[in-house]
Structure formats: C-alpha cells, structure tokens
Amino acid sequence: MRTRLLGFTTAVVLAVLGAAVPAAQAAAVPAVTGPTCIKGQGTVEYDSTTGLYTCIGGTYDTELITAK
Numbered sequence: 278m279r280t281r282l283l284g285f286t287t288a289v290v291l292a293v294l295g296a297a298v299p300a301a302q303a304a305a306v307p308a309v310t311g312p313t314c315i316k317g318q319g320t321v322e323y324d325s326t327t328g329l330y331t332c333i334g335g336t337y338d339t340e341l342i343t344a345k
Contacts, residue, residue, distance in 0.1 A: 308343045 290328055311321045319335030330342035340344055 309337045309340045310344045311342055313337065314340075314342060 314332035317336030
C-alpha cells in the first residue's frame with residue numbers, strides 16, 4: 278500500500294512540475310516584434326516551411342517574431 282501511495286504522489290508531483298516548466302520558460306522569453314527587430318539592425322524574414330517570422334541579423338538574430 279505504501280509503495281502505491283508513494284508512486285502516486287511521485288507521479289502527481291512530476292505532472293505538476295512538468296506543466297509548470299514550459300509556462301515559466303514561455304514567460305521568460307522576451308517578446309521580439311517586427312519594429313524591435315528592425316531597430317536592432319535586423320530584417321524580418323518569413324520561413325515558409327515553418328510558417329513563422331524570424332529576425333535575421335542584428336541584435337535579435339535568429340529570434341522568432343512574436344508580434345507585429
């Protein structure tokens with residue numbers, strides 16, 4: 278019985294931590310906008326394979342554009 282309780286508790290703790298880590302990482306990512314990329318001497322380029330815009334060159338080189 279103790280083994281099952283310990284296993285269940287461990288699974289719950291890992292599930293909670295697993296759900297919290299991506300949210301914390303997403304909150305820590307700075308938002309790079311198109312105008313911010315251009316001010317940093319970069320250019321905004323569209324990648325048709327991923328469907329995402331990326332800042333190329335400058336201060337924010339290879340960072341995804343998160344807003345217009």
